[in-house]
Amino acid sequence: MGQSDTKEKILDTAEKLFAKKGFHSTSLRLITKEAGVNLAAVNYHFGSKESLLEAVFERRLNPLNSIRRKRLKEIRDNAGKTGTLPSVEDVLRAVIEPTLKFKASGKGAENFIALVGRSMVEPNETVLRIFQNRIRPLFLLCFEILCEALPNMPKETIFLKTHFSVGAMSHIMCERGKMEVLPDGINPVQDMDNVIDLLVRFVTAGMESK
Amino acid sequence: MGQSDTKEKILDTAEKLFAKKGFHSTSLRLITKEAGVNLAAVNYHFGSKESLLEAVFERRLNPLNSIRRKRLKEIRDNAGKTGTLPSVEDVLRAVIEPTLKFKASGKGAENFIALVGRSMVEPNETVLRIFQNRIRPLFLLCFEILCEALPNMPKETIFLKTHFSVGAMSHIMCERGKMEVLPDGINPVQDMDNVIDLLVRFVTAGMESK
DNA sequence: CAATAATTCAAACGTATGTTTTAATCATAC
């Protein structure tokens, strides 16, 4: 262990529990017990519970946002070079695909995606502020390019529809799309590529609808 | 006051605060203080904080669910009588319209709709269980009729898309679609009828998409 | 090896929570 794996153990466990139970309902005692570290370690390494949450976001959201921003800018640049409008589907896929594929990117990433989905509708002001500060720039960039892709649609309409899309995506991200049982032998398990394609086509059709 | 308006005052205040801050983050002391009643009144009238939440749901969700169920059944009956397929847009509108119009139905209803939207993605197991027990039958009914409306689409696909639609609707219901500021003079305030129409057309286009 | 810094640990602190208790107050019926 280079320095100490205590910080990593705390981050992994906090990520999992915040995603599963929410920020407020997850105590530091539960996190540290499950991580096998001392209670005081959180305040020693991170300063506070709030700062721990920030660190959880920081660790994964920075790389993920880089990918999404890069793909969005590529689309915009490409449209600029060819003198064509960006494709609505390309824009939406540039956000959705890396986000949902991130789930399969490594241990714990799945927990993180659920946490992000949950944070999008989080009532707690602390969580909301921390999260929105890190996500708003990307949301606005996406919104701007959608406006370029749909020059004849009122921006207020595009704004609302972007939020519809965010809602659809975040709902799937939290995996609350279960509602437990399904009747007559429906198998809700679908591979992620299928879910991604369905979601992209769903929000694209919605975004382009009259 | 026929019996006592203490119960009503508690219900109104709890509804507002649960919607704004979440279940776990809202203390009985805050509720009772803001309602102007004694702390012990909650446990006297409702038994526990959990039962208070159930009562908050009970009071408004029963009438709302009746309306939505009635409209859904009318659509199914009508299709049966005329020998035609139900219209996807009609089905989705039957759920969305009463829900969002409910906001303007009376004082406090707005808070309730935000609470419902939030509860759909609530991490807390208590809240989730209480809420899902009251909403699942309607979800399944809606899903069934959508399957009738789209006989050639795989049910797994319809199931996923129904959840996309729930996500889009709940995200708007929580009014988290703000993200605070918007650039270059976008006015996010739109009248509810406009939002309803946009959302219905959005999810209809998504639901019918290939 | 000695000394200094970083980390871990058990314990306690202060505060906030949901709930319960017990007495006081109010409304109602005889």
Next chain:
DNA sequence: GTATGATTAAAACATACGTTTGAATTATTG
């Protein structure tokens, strides 16, 4: 008007929380 039941009130209860403390331990450095 008095007795009975429903409601309110203040206080205390037990528990859980985030945080802090100070000593013990471990790692690093000269």
